[in-house]
Amino acid sequence: MAKLPHFLVVPFPAQGHVMPLMEFSHQLVDHGAKVTFVNTEYIHNMLLSSLVDPKDGQQRRSGIHLVSVPDGLDIEEDRKLSKNLIYSMMNTMPRHLEDLFKKSESDDQKIDCVVADATVGWIFDVADKFGTKRAAFWPASLAVLALTLHVPKLIEAGVIDENGTPMKEEVIRLPHGMPDMNAFKLMWESSSIPQMREIILKFIRTISKAATVANWLICNSIDELEPISRDLVPSSLNIGPLLASDRLGQPTGHFWPEDSTCLAWLDQQPVHSVIYVAFGSTTIFTECQFNEIAHGLELVGKPYLWVVRPDITHELIPSFPDGFRDGVTHLGKLVAWAPQQKVLAHRSMACFLTHCGWNSTIEGLSLGVPLLCWPYSADQFHNQNFICDTLNVGLRLNKDENGIITRDEIKVKVQKIYSDEQIRSRANKVKDMQKGV
The missing domain is CATH 3.40.50.2000 (Glycogen Phosphorylase B;)
Known part of the structure; x- marks a missing residue:
């Protein structure tokens, strides 16, 4: 042989x-x-x-x-x-x-x-x-x-x-x-x-x-x-885009078990209604910034799927604002890790609030999902520019004078991306372009 x-x-x-x-x-x-x-x-x-x-x-x-x-x-x-x-x-x-x-x-x-x-x-x-x-x-x-x-x-x-x-x-x-x-x-x-x-x-x-x-x-x-x-x-x-394909029973490179219960939850949501919030494997927030994200999602009032790693804040366990978890039951869903490609491919996706890591970027682009950009480090800042200025398929989230992205900024940008059909149209064109490869 x-x-x-x-x-x-x-x-x-x-x-x-x-x-x-x-x-x-x-x-x-x-x-x-x-x-x-x-x-x-x-x-x-x-x-x-x-x-x-x-x-x-x-x-x-x-x-x-x-x-x-x-x-x-x-x-x-x-x-x-x-x-x-x-x-x-x-x-x-x-x-x-x-x-x-x-x-x-x-x-x-x-x-x-x-x-x-x-x-x-x-x-x-x-x-x-x-x-x-x-x-x-x-x-x-x-x-x-x-x-x-x-x-x-x-x-x-x-x-x-x-x-x-x-x-x-x-x-x-x-x-x-x-x-x-x-x-x-x-x-x-x-x-x-x-x-x-x-x-x-x-x-x-x-x-x-x-x-x-x-x-x-x-x-x-x-x-x-x-x-x-x-x-x-x-x-x-x-040779890209190299996406984590659905390889049943084989390693895909994820460090944490995926919580697939979110897919059944997504099935219950209207088309193009859900905000997917995921900041990759290394982003860490202060407690103040973490709370602003939670309040911002509440203010938007739309369904959301939020990936909250156990180590996403400087605290040992992420601390949510008072009463936030009560509102999750009827509006959103929290998971420790998600099958991201399947989530982004779901018909319920409205937008992806992302740290702009390259893997997340090309997954979003390959699946035609408009992106809200919140870069954390290194090449993620370039990826934000590429998304917002070159491809015009996303929006930036801007920090205030204290270096915080506020709940109001989150609300305004989410509402804007929901209402802008041109962004979704351009995102679908980028998706179709990659399908032709």
Whole structure:
């Protein structure tokens, strides 16, 4: 029997990175390949827990070989995006990956290609030792990739220094088609995540090197969605949109079990009536901001489905305003995690209040849902501009003088998007455009 081509797939340990690479891995398996999917031990255990069938307590079977390696952090250490996690991974994971290479060769299952998230492109140094082909995977937009690859040129030209600080008091001019520099500065300056500047600049250096040494540069986008940016990164293979397909009994990259009871609830709601509110896997709110969201949904007075992760606030347990839960029973539904693609595809969807992560963005765009934009960090600010200014299929939510998005702002923007049929019409055109791929 002929040996199957063997891919070693390594994502960055965050849900927005794991999910598209998991879907890509399923597609490789569908085409007759063998895939070994490597997560850190912490993420590996979360994935296994999400695969437990609540009906019988048994773990579902997977067509992908899931393995884990240590990330170098102690059990009690915080694994939110931080420089500690990044440097610990760089110092710990390579030797464990070398062991996987050696084992694959002894088992006559030689690894033919490493597919690694570009943010962990240092893994290619291990692949090079074994003479293995390398594919760098970019999970965000093509435009942000183009800008990321351009930053070293800005440093070399003396436009910005090694810390990302402009060297001259003048407008930074970029090639046509790239996101404006203000949006990019937001990526590392206007974030609620500590040390974001250092983290993103480290990522930029890693990504630039990975793109240089990789045999292939793969992006989760499509030419039709970002035609101008396509010319800026001609070497990119655009294979998106990679959406978490309905793969019954197989891992989709979700870290938490999906609450599918919300689908039956959606069946009871009128067409284009429901506000879907979900801020991804890492967004964290202050208690004040969290309460403004709750009051805003009450003010709107429309059905809503709100994904409230247990860690969505700085408190151990999210604290709702007095009486809010009483109103939920007749107006809305709360879940800890939702089957997002099925939710967005539902006929009841009116709009999606989102943090503008790229996965959520392309899911909304692929399903023709108007978007209300509330970016949290990094490339999400560019995605907001892309949604609101380039495609014109969504609206921004603006902060007040205290940095809060108020209940009144939420009410006004939701009402506006409900009444604007042009936004929905444009959203459907974007949906149809992607169907033609």
